[in-house]
Amino acid sequence: xxxxxxxxxxxxxxxxxxxxxxxxxxxxxxxxxxxxxxxxxxxxxxxxxxxxxxxxxxxxxxxxxxxxxxxxxxxxxxxxxxxxxxxxxxxxxxxxxxxxxxxxxxxxxxxxxxxxxxxxxxxxxxxxxxxxxxxxxxxxxxxxxxxxxxxxxxxxxxxxxxxxxxxxxxxxxxxxxxxxxx
Numbered sequence: 001x002x003x004x005x006x007x008x009x010x011x012x013x014x015x016x017x018x019x020x021x022x023x024x025x026x027x028x029x030x031x032x033x034x035x036x037x038x039x040x041x042x043x044x045x046x047x048x049x050x051x052x053x054x055x056x057x058x059x060x061x062x063x064x065x066x067x068x069x070x071x072x073x074x075x076x077x078x079x080x081x082x083x084x085x086x087x088x089x090x091x092x093x094x095x096x097x098x099x100x101x102x103x104x105x106x107x108x109x110x111x112x113x114x115x116x117x118x119x120x121x122x123x124x125x126x127x128x129x130x131x132x133x134x135x136x137x138x139x140x141x142x143x144x145x146x147x148x149x150x151x152x153x154x155x156x157x158x159x160x161x162x163x164x165x166x167x168x169x170x171x172x173x174x175x176x177x178x179x180x181x182x
Contacts, residue, residue, distance in 0.1 A: 004061055004073050004161050011127045011176035019056070019130040019175040020046030020098060028179050033123065036181045040114035045082065045130070047175060048098035053133040054082040055170065056101075058112070059161060062124040075151075075159040076113045076126065080139045081106030107148035109139050113156070115181035123180040129173040142168055 010016055012031070021028040022044045028034055045056060058077035062069050082101040117124045140147070142164070144155045164170070 004059065007059070007127055007129055007161065007173075007176075008061065008125065008178075010173060011129070011178040017048075017175040019128060019177050020044075021128055021177045021179070022046075028177065030177055032179050034115070034179045034181050036115035036117065039126075039179075039181055042077075042112040043128075045101045045128075046098045047084075047101060047130070050084040050099050050101060052083070053080075054101060054174070055080045055131045055133045055137070055168070056082060056128060057131070057161075057164065057170075058126060058128045059159065060115070060124050060126050062117070062122075063157065064118050064121060066122045066124065071157045073159050073161055074153075075110055075156045075161075075164075077108070077128075078110035078142065078164070079103055079106075079108045079112070080133055080137060082130075082133075106139075109142050110144060110151045110156070111149075113151075117182045121182055123182040125178060125180055127178040128176060130175040131170040131173050134169060134171075137168065 018030060023038050023041055056077060056079050059073040059075055061073050063071040063074045081103040085100045085102040115124065115126060145151050
């Protein structure tokens with residue numbers, strides 16, 4: 001999967017395995033509209049049967065405007081080291097999809113930034129892709145700032161998603177999800 005169009009097709013495909021996504025306990029359905037004010041906390045991710053270690057990438061496809069997205073994609077999150085939380089048990093209720101993924105003690109590569117379409121913009125599409133992390137993945141090779149620091153907008157805009165997938169050797173995503181916000 002080398003392009004943002006491929007990534008969008010992947011998350012919109014009804015057969016794609018879904019990574020559970022929730023903000024403050026509110027589960028996000030695939031393609032659901034979420035007010036941007038509700039997206040400013042780092043989301044909780046879940047998987048039905050996690051095995052191994054994962055990487056999540058979140059991008060906004062529509063910056064600054066869906067009809068004129070010359071600044072896109074914008075990288076909203078890049079986190080490695082996600083694994084099943086030791087204190088998490090698989091959910092049997094309808095409020096989430098499986099076991100929570102956490103990156104305890106592992107700093108982000110690019111910190112999570114909530115939705116931020118400008119006033120007057122139509123809804124933006126935010127896609128989340130979950131990849132299996134290879135044993136030789138080196139987060140320091142992909143950091144755009146020093147470990148654990150917040151990343152400014154200038155390092156997020158016009159992000160080369162294809163280069164990220166290629167250079168980080170991410171392969172094909174194992175699950176995805178997306179929402180729209182404005």
